[in-house]
Amino acid sequence: MRSRSTLGTFAVVAGGLAAASLAFAPTAAAVSPGSATATYDCGSWGGGSATLVATQSGTAATITLTSSVTTSIPVGADQINATLTLAKAGGGTRVFSGKKNPALPVGPVTIGPLSGTVASGDSLNSYFAGVALKMVIFGVTVNCDALTSQSPGPFVFS
Template sequence: MVAVLSGALAAAGLVLAPGAAAVSPGTATATYDCGMWGGGGATLTATQSGTAATVTLTSAVKTPVAVGADRIDATLVLAKAGGGTRVFAGKKNPALAANQAVTIGPLGGTVASGDSLDSFFAGTALKMVIFGVTVNCDALTSQSPGPFVFG
């Protein structure tokens, strides 16, 4: 009897547990200009768990030298529909060989339900500090298929 009651309570707890929030689309693309560092297409991948969210960016920009894991300090600013911004930041990257496309993230940030975020706005969307050198990247296009909308 105790086992049956425990099982029923556990099942009820699963039913009452809050669902994970979802972001849509999960992946988007945009074009960036990083000045003398180059530019081109980038893929952004977003995840969400409640108000915590992450964005990982894989860029067409290539590092001229090898960079060790977690050596790039990055800040990604996403414009919020209706005004304002949300900032995703961190020092998270895989080890990168010379002339390899730069991958940053997951960069952590905070979102609210209903936030519609895009990296295209007047200003630096992505700032990376690599070996003390700052690389600023502007988004040249809106995200496709559209902005990230957080649940």
């Protein structure tokens, strides 16, 4: 009888230790850095510094962009259809898109979160040959070229 009790106690202790180790196990790392800046040129719509904020949950990722690009009229919520293309280290691109924006008064544009899919190890930068940011606002297409690489560096997804 005593051996059953000892085995039972051992099983309970072992189970408790296993549960505790899971509770204190490190969580999966997320995208790093969490935010970066880059300079964009959007022609007559303006340009300048933009802040990009990235988040990740598994292979799903989002990027929100706040820029110096300006609107000359107020824009309602979710009225900007945007596509942000990021260059992938080693070749290729990843695309983040959506029709998400807060209501915007005349002035700087905020877009996102734009959704995309990433793979572990993806290193993504908005600077590449081609249109980095395309926005369609009230039927007007605005193309923006990234003039600089992201600082402090590209987004690296885990």
